[in-house]
Amino acid sequence: MTKKPEHAPISGFPVVDGEITVGGIGLSRLAARVGRTPFFAYSRALMTERVRRLRKLLPAEIQLHYAMKANPMPAVVHHMASLVDGLDVASAGEMAVALDTGMAADLISFAGPGKSDQELSQAIAAGVVLNMESFGEMRRIADLARQQGIRPKVAIRVNPDFELKASGMKMGGGPKQFGVDAEQVPDMLKELKTLDLDFEGFHIFSGSQNLRADSILETQEKTLALAMKLAEHAPTEPRKVNIGGGFGIPYFPGDMPLDLGAVGEGLGNLLPAFRDKLPRAAVVIELGRYLVGEAGIYVSRVLDCKISRGQVFLVTDGGLHHHLAASGNFGQVIRKNYPVVIGNRMQGRETEEANIVGCLCTPLDLLGHKMSLPVAEVGDYVVLFQSGAYGLTASPTAFLGHEAPKEVLV
Amino acid sequence: MTKKPEHAPISGFPVVDGEITVGGIGLSRLAARVGRTPFFAYSRALMTERVRRLRKLLPAEIQLHYAMKANPMPAVVHHMASLVDGLDVASAGEMAVALDTGMAADLISFAGPGKSDQELSQAIAAGVVLNMESFGEMRRIADLARQQGIRPKVAIRVNPDFELKASGMKMGGGPKQFGVDAEQVPDMLKELKTLDLDFEGFHIFSGSQNLRADSILETQEKTLALAMKLAEHAPTEPRKVNIGGGFGIPYFPGDMPLDLGAVGEGLGNLLPAFRDKLPRAAVVIELGRYLVGEAGIYVSRVLDCKISRGQVFLVTDGGLHHHLAASGNFGQVIRKNYPVVIGNRMQGRETEEANIVGCLCTPLDLLGHKMSLPVAEVGDYVVLFQSGAYGLTASPTAFLGHEAPKEVLV
Numbered sequence: 001m002t003k004k005p006e007h008a009p010i011s012g013f014p015v016v017d018g019e020i021t022v023g024g025i026g027l028s029r030l031a032a033r034v035g036r037t038p039f040f041a042y043s044r045a046l047m048t049e050r051v052r053r054l055r056k057l058l059p060a061e062i063q064l065h066y067a068m069k070a071n072p073m074p075a076v077v078h079h080m081a082s083l084v085d086g087l088d089v090a091s092a093g094e095m096a097v098a099l100d101t102g103m104a105a106d107l108i109s110f111a112g113p114g115k116s117d118q119e120l121s122q123a124i125a126a127g128v129v130l131n132m133e134s135f136g137e138m139r140r141i142a143d144l145a146r147q148q149g150i151r152p153k154v155a156i157r158v159n160p161d162f163e164l165k166a167s168g169m170k171m172g173g174g175p176k177q178f179g180v181d182a183e184q185v186p187d188m189l190k191e192l193k194t195l196d197l198d199f200e201g202f203h204i205f206s207g208s209q210n211l212r213a214d215s216i217l218e219t220q221e222k223t224l225a226l227a228m229k230l231a232e233h234a235p236t237e238p239r240k241v242n243i244g245g246g247f248g249i250p251y252f253p254g255d256m257p258l259d260l261g262a263v264g265e266g267l268g269n270l271l272p273a274f275r276d277k278l279p280r281a282a283v284v285i286e287l288g289r290y291l292v293g294e295a296g297i298y299v300s301r302v303l304d305c306k307i308s309r310g311q312v313f314l315v316t317d318g319g320l321h322h323h324l325a326a327s328g329n330f331g332q333v334i335r336k337n338y339p340v341v342i343g344n345r346m347q348g349r350e351t352e353e354a355n356i357v358g359c360l361c362t363p364l365d366l367l368g369h370k371m372s373l374p375v376a377e378v379g380d381y382v383v384l385f386q387s388g389a390y391g392l393t394a395s396p397t398a399f400l401g402h403e404a405p406k407e408v409l410v
Numbered sequence: 411m412t413k414k415p416e417h418a419p420i421s422g423f424p425v426v427d428g429e430i431t432v433g434g435i436g437l438s439r440l441a442a443r444v445g446r447t448p449f450f451a452y453s454r455a456l457m458t459e460r461v462r463r464l465r466k467l468l469p470a471e472i473q474l475h476y477a478m479k480a481n482p483m484p485a486v487v488h489h490m491a492s493l494v495d496g497l498d499v500a501s502a503g504e505m506a507v508a509l510d511t512g513m514a515a516d517l518i519s520f521a522g523p524g525k526s527d528q529e530l531s532q533a534i535a536a537g538v539v540l541n542m543e544s545f546g547e548m549r550r551i552a553d554l555a556r557q558q559g560i561r562p563k564v565a566i567r568v569n570p571d572f573e574l575k576a577s578g579m580k581m582g583g584g585p586k587q588f589g590v591d592a593e594q595v596p597d598m599l600k601e602l603k604t605l606d607l608d609f610e611g612f613h614i615f616s617g618s619q620n621l622r623a624d625s626i627l628e629t630q631e632k633t634l635a636l637a638m639k640l641a642e643h644a645p646t647e648p649r650k651v652n653i654g655g656g657f658g659i660p661y662f663p664g665d666m667p668l669d670l671g672a673v674g675e676g677l678g679n680l681l682p683a684f685r686d687k688l689p690r691a692a693v694v695i696e697l698g699r700y701l702v703g704e705a706g707i708y709v710s711r712v713l714d715c716k717i718s719r720g721q722v723f724l725v726t727d728g729g730l731h732h733h734l735a736a737s738g739n740f741g742q743v744i745r746k747n748y749p750v751v752i753g754n755r756m757q758g759r760e761t762e763e764a765n766i767v768g769c770l771c772t773p774l775d776l777l778g779h780k781m782s783l784p785v786a787e788v789g790d791y792v793v794l795f796q797s798g799a800y801g802l803t804a805s806p807t808a809f810l811g812h813e814a815p816k817e818v819l820v
Contacts, residue, residue, distance in 0.1 A: 093811030114725040114769025175721035177767040311585035359524025393808040401503030
């Protein structure tokens, strides 16, 4: 008899008096504090604990960066800035939030395949590190920097000649809009030497949302080897090599958490050879989802309980306009259920099979399909876990004209 | 030899001096007027023409409603309000825009499976028609209306006992969160008679984005038959029967435009029997995408032209944060290309195979995959057609912190 795959257990939100808690606060009280549903709540303590665990299990010399695209709420970015060694931004808008935290500009890097002249000029003035994605962008940076009389810090984003296997999203390998093909980098470095640019290092990012330590390690090995090879062509020894991240979190039934200890141990074995060759290059791991994804929940409230032709529908005041990924419409090929609970009925209630839907007038607005859940009533809280990353800002909040949800860092 | 399927021809944006025009204005000049890219431009004349064509080809007695969820830009809603017989809204936010147009409240209907008490109270006070989606919602409306001393206009949204075949999105048939199962409607009408509610009629909506006249007609026939059957249980003859819409527009290679003449002729044959039975019930067709979808374009600009391992990438300042559907991440199972042109190179240029990507740091940000396009340069305008509906508001504008695009009605 085969068992149906289940969601990995969620432990960060302990149940007290039948309710889940966030940072020690019961869900009903938290909802009262926020003032209305729906809302996202993020746990400061869970983020802190995640960074602590990374520091413990990864080699001590690894520097951690937070890729704020995962969750750009200013309070979250401020908190992360106090924990990590650098921030990575993807737009001038994100850069402004990052600089507001007080993080030193040269610990902020700016990547993205389509940076406008306006954005490049702002970044040059700010003094952040520009991850250059093409020859054309390098020349634009050199021109714009000359106009400002500034020598900007630049890194080359490399499109590697290999792929991150078993990755949820491939960002490198093959033809890509990201970075410069590895085989073109020596020519780019040759040209870089002729320009007034301060060479920082390399950014080699292969993919994201990977749950397999072995494939992450295989990628790290190839990434470090590629960085060593490319460094031979560099004007100076790289000060930093950003080897990306790719650490995934378990979203769907059957997903198993990443074995972080195995990644740390394997990476520890890879570093000595790298150090021999590049004694002064800091190795950076850039993480977004892995730092904040499991620290957040999305809370909505049941507006209606319906039975239609034998199926239960819990209609909530939330929906895909707040949490597109949970509806299966953001990069997923096949829709699967996020882990969902009735946050105020965690104990002693019989279960039923129910669908969780949002308030939108579209069949896409499905947050839970045929899930086994405690029998719910109007007013109950529907809680989606694993919602700390790529939630609110990755969703079409204006769709159908509802108010934007609240966000709270607890 | 089989030919590769092609996009249906686009005729609404005539080429003048090698550039497409919108409402007679050349693209470069329009971009200068807007002030920056990216932007959405919508053609007033194309919307007017679309309504004119519907009036001509559909039976004269058919009333047309605009479902403003398709494009809620206030200027668009104002223009549509001057052309159609009613507006359909999906939230209190949309209702406010609809009322601002001056459209009479009782010509505005409010549908949606998850209306909050707050929204219901606002709608009751406004005097719009509430499409009731469940027994529970009916009781809430009666309670809230009593508190305000108002007798609200209500219609019953029916989940039919059949499906719209060949439809891009099914909204009825089987178990659904939308409306009341047809077989429960007689009981609901019985209860409605005991409440102080002003019965307006039925709303029977089966699905959307259908390109086949025969399946639309089959659905219309079943919908009218269902309305006649349910009307036998109603307290008074329905004043209105909203039979939905479902008229699709051609997005992808191989899609053929809907044969609107065939729909009009077929519907003309269906109406006499309906009239015999319900002489005073107005028949409403509710359209969103079909009214505005083909009247809009999304314009971005090329920031970088790259060749990566033999493939051309045109990197634009736009992306899925403005136009999620074009990236294939909004309801599509398999990504297909929207019709795309280089809007300022419509004549006399050799073509190449190119990928159009947005400026976001994610491989999802793909707006055109291996398309045959005129050889483009930095600064050129990339134009996506069929972008007047479910564009901006159906997209995660805050994703990665870029500025929201502009919208202009020309």
